[in-house]
Amino acid sequence: MSKASKRQKLTPEELKEENAKLRRQVVEGYTTPEDRQRIVETLSMRNVGAYALVLFLPPVGIWYIWTRREELHLNNTSVLAWTFVGIVTFIGYLRLIIQSL
Numbered sequence: 001m002s003k004a005s006k007r008q009k010l011t012p013e014e015l016k017e018e019n020a021k022l023r024r025q026v027v028e029g030y031t032t033p034e035d036r037q038r039i040v041e042t043l044s045m046r047n048v049g050a051y052a053l054v055l056f057l058p059p060v061g062i063w064y065i066w067t068r069r070e071e072l073h074l075n076n077t078s079v080l081a082w083t084f085v086g087i088v089t090f091i092g093y094l095r096l097i098i099q100s101l
Contacts, residue, residue, distance in 0.1 A: 041073040054082050058090035 010018065041047070050072055053061030062083055065072065069079050 038073055038075075042078065047072050047074075051082065054086040055089055058086040058093070062086040 053064055065082050
């Protein structure tokens with residue numbers, strides 16, 4: 001039997017109720033005021049400047065993000081992601097320099 005045939009079929013009313021219940025759980029459980037505030041803080045002009053440093057001067061930007069991660073309100077995942085972006089950008093710059101020689 002296929003997986004689809006094993007699923008319980010819901011009536012349209014039951015489906016609407018289930019969707020409404022899931023939407024309420026998402027709104028109530030996954031977004032707290034602290035999460036919203038952290039998102040707002042990570043989009044500040046200071047953070048945008050730090051992200052620009054990572055893109056245009058990767059060694060300086062990576063250092064800046066790692067030393068000021070508490071002030072920039074970045075969690076470890078964000079710091080690692082921006083570090084990866086900086087490393088990839090730096091390698092791209094090195095490749096362009098080598099190709100131009």
